[in-house]
Amino acid sequence: MKKIGIGLIGFGTIGAGVARLLLERKKLLSERAGFIPELISVCDCDLKRPRPVSLPAGILTRETKNVLENPRVQIVLELIGGIEPAGSFLLKALQNGKSVVTANKALLAEKGDCLFSAAEQSGCHLGFEASVGGSIPIVKTLKESFIANNITSLYGILNGTTNFILTRMVEDRLSLANALKIAQDAGFAERDPSLDLSGNDSSHKLSVLATLITGKFFPAAAIPTEGISGITAKDLDYAAELGYGVKLLSILKFGQNGLSLATYPALIPNRHILSSVRDVYNAIFLTGDLVGESLLFGKGAGMDPTASSVISDIISIGNNILCGAKPLPFSITPGKKLQLQTDFKSRYYFRFSALDQPGVLARIAEILGKYNISIASCIQKEEKPQKAVPVVVLTHTAKESAVKAAISAIDRLAAIKSKTILLRLAFDE
Numbered sequence: 001m002k003k004i005g006i007g008l009i010g011f012g013t014i015g016a017g018v019a020r021l022l023l024e025r026k027k028l029l030s031e032r033a034g035f036i037p038e039l040i041s042v043c044d045c046d047l048k049r050p051r052p053v054s055l056p057a058g059i060l061t062r063e064t065k066n067v068l069e070n071p072r073v074q075i076v077l078e079l080i081g082g083i084e085p086a087g088s089f090l091l092k093a094l095q096n097g098k099s100v101v102t103a104n105k106a107l108l109a110e111k112g113d114c115l116f117s118a119a120e121q122s123g124c125h126l127g128f129e130a131s132v133g134g135s136i137p138i139v140k141t142l143k144e145s146f147i148a149n150n151i152t153s154l155y156g157i158l159n160g161t162t163n164f165i166l167t168r169m170v171e172d173r174l175s176l177a178n179a180l181k182i183a184q185d186a187g188f189a190e191r192d193p194s195l196d197l198s199g200n201d202s203s204h205k206l207s208v209l210a211t212l213i214t215g216k217f218f219p220a221a222a223i224p225t226e227g228i229s230g231i232t233a234k235d236l237d238y239a240a241e242l243g244y245g246v247k248l249l250s251i252l253k254f255g256q257n258g259l260s261l262a263t264y265p266a267l268i269p270n271r272h273i274l275s276s277v278r279d280v281y282n283a284i285f286l287t288g289d290l291v292g293e294s295l296l297f298g299k300g301a302g303m304d305p306t307a308s309s310v311i312s313d314i315i316s317i318g319n320n321i322l323c324g325a326k327p328l329p330f331s332i333t334p335g336k337k338l339q340l341q342t343d344f345k346s347r348y349y350f351r352f353s354a355l356d357q358p359g360v361l362a363r364i365a366e367i368l369g370k371y372n373i374s375i376a377s378c379i380q381k382e383e384k385p386q387k388a389v390p391v392v393v394l395t396h397t398a399k400e401s402a403v404k405a406a407i408s409a410i411d412r413l414a415a416i417k418s419k420t421i422l423l424r425l426a427f428d429e
């Protein structure tokens with residue numbers, strides 16, 4: 001049986017998971033793939049750390065050239081993460097005529113344009129299934145299974161850590177800090193969780209999906225992004241009272257005025273299937289003009305789920321190398337020119353902290369009316385009248401720019417005692 005040589009850079013959690021599968025499932029993978037994926041060289045700066053796999057003698061190295069310049073290596077796995085030196089290793093591998101598999105969404109979301117064009121010029125394959133949604137085959141779904149479709153919208157829960165935190169806040173009535181600590185103690189939230197909490201990890205993944213769908217590179221920095229740090233248990237309670245759950249959503253939507261991309265915590269009606277995606281799970285709800293609505297669901301992180309996607313890229317690329325197939329384009333609509341829409345429409349949730357005095361609600365309503373924002377429902381909880389009380393408002397569909405201007409005017413009123421909390425609604429327009 002023919003062999004395909006694999007070199008791995010980055011022998012961390014995911015790298016060790018991939019190496020273990022390549023070694024322990026070698027026979028099974030070879031039978032299924034029709035070739036032997038042979039692990040030739042594994043590179044890491046730490047040769048001592050215990051890992052859940054023992055490598056054959058002599059293949060672990062500190063020298064990247066043992067992977068990048070090794071003539072027996074045909075596919076390089078870049079699993080170190082971060083921007084540099086990962087980006088340089090990836091480019092070097094392509095220049096040396098090697099195909100690459102990466103899980104590095106931060107790198108793709110910052111430098112995707114030059115990586116994709118370097119891969120195209122080299123004629124080598126670049127696989128990145130593991131960069132979005134861990135085990136979920138979303139890249140294959142978009143590039144192959146749904147190739148005949150125009151994708152009109154995509155709503156993704158793309159970060160397991162934040163989904164776990166929001167679920168525990170609601171179900172165990174924990175604060176965000178306590179839910180985060182449980183996630184960290186269980187080992188699936190990073191010690192520095194800022195990429196997750198800020199929504200940036202989700203926007204990295206949305207950037208990759210947007211490139212696939214639109215054929216145009218939208219770096220994560222161009223995607224409006226809000227995280228979950230400002231979400232309180234109080235807001236989750238009010239949302240539940242109104243019939244909604246709160247999820248950190250990454251959204252791609254083609255509307256009348258063009259394409260919008262954004263990541264933010266959103267209220268989702270309880271009847272929508274995405275509201276049942278709990279804990280560390282990820283899900284991607286997409287609409288194609290032929291298939292209609294589809295949902296992909298699965299584990300978005302972790303050693304085995306992510307390694308499973310890396311192996312899937314290795315097998316597809318190995319087969320393509322052996323039959324001499326050219327790489328598929330990186331997007332399903334190559335070359336299409338698109339502008340990002342900067343002002344989108346949505347329904348909104350506001351929580352005002354207002355003094356319980358005559359005329360305050362009227363002033364708020366007056367300002368909302370002035371900006372053409374229509375109130376759909378309103379709840380005020382009776383609390384101590386001398387203190388600020390929460391006034392929760394749901395609006396009908398309004399323009400983001402008008403909402404921002406109205407909230408800024410309302411927050412300047414003397415009767416408003418803290419910054420208004422603003423969340424958007426999804427699937428309820």
Ligand code: HSE
Pocket residue numbers: 158159160161162188190196201300301302
């Ligand atoms: N930290 C991510 C998450 C996994 O919690 O989903 C890696 O992107």
